[in-house]
Amino acid sequence: MKNYQRLMMILSLLGIGLSGCATTLLTVAVHEQKHDRKSNELVMRDQLIAIGRASQPISGYEDALVIAGEKYSYLVTSDQKSKITTQNLNQILQQFDLQNLSLYQAGWDTNLALGLVRNENPKNPILFEMKKERETQGKNMHANIYLVYRKSLQHVKPQDQAKLKQFDFECVKSKVELQCKLDIAVDLRLAQQVANKNQLQHRFKQPVDLVVYQTIEKSKVAQTAKNIALYPLAITFDIVTSPLQLIGFLTWKTPSI
Numbered sequence: 001m002k003n004y005q006r007l008m009m010i011l012s013l014l015g016i017g018l019s020g021c022a023t024t025l026l027t028v029a030v031h032e033q034k035h036d037r038k039s040n041e042l043v044m045r046d047q048l049i050a051i052g053r054a055s056q057p058i059s060g061y062e063d064a065l066v067i068a069g070e071k072y073s074y075l076v077t078s079d080q081k082s083k084i085t086t087q088n089l090n091q092i093l094q095q096f097d098l099q100n101l102s103l104y105q106a107g108w109d110t111n112l113a114l115g116l117v118r119n120e121n122p123k124n125p126i127l128f129e130m131k132k133e134r135e136t137q138g139k140n141m142h143a144n145i146y147l148v149y150r151k152s153l154q155h156v157k158p159q160d161q162a163k164l165k166q167f168d169f170e171c172v173k174s175k176v177e178l179q180c181k182l183d184i185a186v187d188l189r190l191a192q193q194v195a196n197k198n199q200l201q202h203r204f205k206q207p208v209d210l211v212v213y214q215t216i217e218k219s220k221v222a223q224t225a226k227n228i229a230l231y232p233l234a235i236t237f238d239i240v241t242s243p244l245q246l247i248g249f250l251t252w253k254t255p256s257i
Contacts, residue, residue, distance in 0.1 A: 040213050043130050044230065046071045048208040050200045051103075052241035058233075061189065063090055066239050067246070069210065072232055073194045073239070079142060079185035083168070089147075089184065092167055093244065096149065103246045104146045104181075124206050124248035128188055130214040141188040141212050148247075149180040191233040202241040208248045 046069040054066050058075065063086045065076040078086045093101070105126050128141035149169060151160065156178045164171055164180050171180035 038215055038217060040215055043212045043214050044210075045212070046210040048074075048126070048204065048210050048246060049197075050203045050239070050241045051076075051244050051246055052200075052202070052239045055238040055240050058235065058237065063087060064189075065089070065093075066191075066194070067188070068194045068197060068200065068239055068241075070197075071193065073191045074141075074210075075189040075191055075233075077187050077189070079187050082185035084182065084184045088167065092147065092182075093242070095163055098242060098244045100149055100151045101244055102148050102150075103244065104148050105143065105248060106146065125209040125211050126246070126248045128210065128212050130212055131187075141190075142185070143188075144183060144185050147182040147184055149182075150177055152177050189233065190230055192236055194239045195236050196238040200239070200241045202243045204246055206247075208246050 048067050048069050050068040052066055052068075054061075054064075058064065061075045061077065063077070067074040067076060078084055078089060126143070126145075128143040131140045131142055149164065149171075153173065153176060161171075161178075167182060169180040169182045171178060173179070
């Protein structure tokens with residue numbers, strides 16, 4: 001009798017265990033199915049060559065930076081949720097030596113960018129996501145980038161560190177230089193190619209491959225990927241370029257902070 005009761009107890013416990021396993025497996029399966037229903041689809045590519053400002057203010061984008069590309073130009077403003085406003089960014093660019101500043105993107109996006117352009121090998125990519133809001137569809141792109149400041153320790157002055165602290169840069173010191181970064185959420189607004197593309201004073205040392213993607217439901221991939229319309233601002237303007245460099249992804253050669 002005791003053996004029978006013990007056997008029934010073991011079977012009951014085993015049943016509970018199996019039930020738990022089944023629930024876990026079901027949860028994992030459902031999660032994977034939900035995950036697999038979304039896909040990252042390439043929207044467009046361009047090669048970025050310079051950054052600066054429009055020679056004349058652009059209505060609605062008076063404070064925007066302008067990035068010149070081979071196909072289009074891009075008006076750069078801070079995201080509404082960003083702690084750093086477009087005005088803050090302008091103040092930083094005016095108060096610091098641009099030879100010490102560069103724009104980077106966090107390296108963890110590298111695999112996603114390369115996966116979207118499998119048959120090619122972009123050497124210096126930067127990744128932006130097309131915004132999902134219906135009212136901005138085909139107009140605005142979004143990404144998080146780093147504004148990176150690097151300066152030899154022997155040339156760093158107390159006022160440099162005070163200004164970096166004022167704008168909330170995160171800083172560390174290596175053996176030879178001060179390395180600081182500021183995380184900025186930015187939007188790109190598509191515009192027509194700059195009129196003076198062939199007469200730019202400053203260019204990036206290495207062109208940057210812009211990769212724009214959109215996350216969509218797999219059931220809509222076929223129709224969405226073929227029907228994404230781009231709406232560049234129908235304006236023509238010149239750009240006054242800046243020596244500020246856009247580098248692309250953070251690598252082992254750049255600050256690890």
